[in-house]
Amino acid sequence: MSRAQPLLPNPDVFIFDMDGVLAEVTASYRETIVSTVRHFTGRSVTNETIQAFKNAGGWNNDWELSHRLIADLGHQVTYQAVVDAFNRIFLGDGSTPGLIDRESWIPKPGLLETLAETYPLGIFTGRLRYELDVTLARFVPDLRFHPTITADDVVRPKPAPDGLHTIQRLFPRKTIWYFGDTVDDARSARDASVPFFGVASPDSLRRDELVSRLHEYGALRVIANINEIGCLLKETEASVA
Ligand SMILES: [Mg+2]
Secondary structure (H helix, E strand, C coil): CCCCCCCCCCCCEEEECCECCCEECHHHHHHHHHHHHHHHHCCCCCHHHHHHHHHHCCCCCHHHHHHHHHHHCCCCCCHHHHHHHHHHHHHECCCCECHHHHCEECCCCCHHHHHHCCCCEEEECCCCHHHHHHHHHHHCCCCCCCCEECHHHCCCCCCCCHHHHHHHHHCCCCCEEEEECCHHHHHHHHHHCCCEEEECCCCCCCHHHHHHHHHHCCCCEEECCHHHHHHHHHHHHHHHC
């Protein structure tokens, strides 16, 4: 079934979500959720279960999601205990390395560097500042993103549009393209009236459901990988010509 493709507005600024867009996190954040739940319950949740929550929206915070999954398995633990265990597993504890080491960087070498010659690039993520800085310093120490909006910078996290409103104030009357991989990213963009582009990897679980939900929340296009950004730009050039 083909869907009517809306015309793309010419971009002035590119803003990226981090996890699932710039950083591959299946083996880091997603595995940390699984390990945290196992730590408290002795049971394993599947990645598919986690993706079902992500697709439903409202579960951008992995601490809250872990807490919920543990409760669903019949175990009552405090939220703070979940946060502490999650962070120990994710960041490591001095003797055991954290799962954050298993992240990989999705953009091909040169992709963002070339884009940055023409456009401002920024990040709007649900991560905390220190979690973002570790990954940027590791993979793109020489690339400047401005602004970087983290969970530390907003009163209301995604799906609220607050972070995008901050970015809009920095670039008045400019067209911002926001790239995200979850329903909460799409909702945030819709409520800020920012053009949104979904990213849904071909091997993501429940992909068809994700793609249709991203469209439902206003995604102008859904691409398989951020490395396809050049195709979107070609499309805007073709429509100008
Ligand atoms: Mg994400």
